[in-house]
Amino acid sequence: MKFSQRGRGIVRMVAVVLSLALPLAMAVSSADARAGGGLSSGSRGGRTFSAPPSTSTAPNTAQPFNRTITQPGSPSFGTPGGGFFNRPGLLGGLAAGFLGAGLLGMLFGGGLFGGIGGFSSVIGLLLQIALIVFLVRLAMSWWQRRHETATAFAGGPSPLGAQSSFRNATGFGLGSGSAPLEIQPGDYEAFERLLGEIQAAWSNEDIARLHTLATPEMVSYLARDIEQNKARNVVNKVSGTKLLQGDLAEAWREGDTDYATVAMRFSMVDKNVDRLTGRVVEGSDQPVEVTEVWTFVRPRGANWELSAIQQT
Known part of the structure; x- marks a missing residue:
């Protein structure tokens, strides 16, 4: 007793x-369930397995890729180990x-x-x-x-605006095999626009729209993450994406393809909600700040597309 x-x-x-x-x-x-799911995914051409240089926005080294197709047959190409202990x-x-x-x-x-x-x-x-x-x-x-x-922005005193939010950087042709590549103000505007549009398409689970904004490799990862959310009966809702600071890590050319890796610190509302009731399952309505390193690719004569996301 x-x-x-x-x-x-x-x-x-x-x-x-x-x-x-x-x-x-x-x-x-x-929630940590924004586009990319808080993982490092994608490819950076011939520099996939080389860490991008640190910047004032992302002084820490970018994490290596959890998911990439650059190395065929790599175990990291499959779904990362799931479960609480992983x-x-x-x-x-x-x-x-x-x-x-x-x-x-x-x-x-x-x-x-x-x-x-x-x-x-x-x-x-x-x-x-x-x-x-x-x-x-x-x-x-x-x-x-x-x-x-x-230090709101690395490139100027104004806290808003695409051209001032990134450090003015030209001629980042790093490496003996790379041709110099000049990044113009219009390119920075494209990077900031893609940041918002990709998060919006992800939140709407619009795979067709994602195909116009990212490489097929990145879309395959995003589509798989969306399917995993569906299996959990949740949808990730991202809103209010706002670039706070960004600068260029490196830009280079491989053949007829241009690459640009930029560090971005941005705020957003990131939450998972139940698909049936709309109840918040993870995250909240309070904005959170995230720092990630994004790589964009542009075939000659085409537009910039998201090629990789790396965590810092």
Whole structure:
């Protein structure tokens, strides 16, 4: 009898802790389901496996590609490993760490979490880490807002406008095998326009429209991501896409094809909603800021198209 009462008390305690920890963890994460799904996908011609130079907008090195067809037969060409333990970022690492700790406990005879006391300790640790993540996110957001006023755009004092939002860069013909390529103001306007149009077509699940804005490779990834959303009975709604800062990382020519890789920091409302009820499942109506490196390709005489998206 005493054991059952104690057990009920522990269950109540765990329920209370989870009710506090889980909403907090959800509050510090966005849907991260915009076009590209927060992955690095696509190709950059002969520079696919070379990291683009860092810029003031994206000082960190761009991540290597999770999905690309440049290397036929590569395991990364298939769908990335799914499931909670394969999620990028802090939560995936925590889950893997907890699982590893549990397995070690089993090997040494302590049970999966070393008994009820061990389980309570794990929940307490999870709550502490969630609080730390929340505070770090708040600090980072404050710093970005403070820093944005001084360095709103890399190319000029105006916080709006395509020509001033990108650093004026010409002749970025890097590499011995590349011809010099000059990026004109009209090209920057095209990059900013494509940013908004691709997010809108993605949000509307308009595959036909995406085919006019991106390469067949990128469309194949976006179409597959849309199908995965349909299987989950959700639709990703992106709105209010606004370029905040951008600059050119590199531009080059391969044969009759031009390439331009640009770093862009932009804001958007990114949320997943239930297809039937419209209820928000992930994300919120609050804008989030994202920094990504996009590569555009332009065959001679044609328009720019999205060729790759890389996370930073």
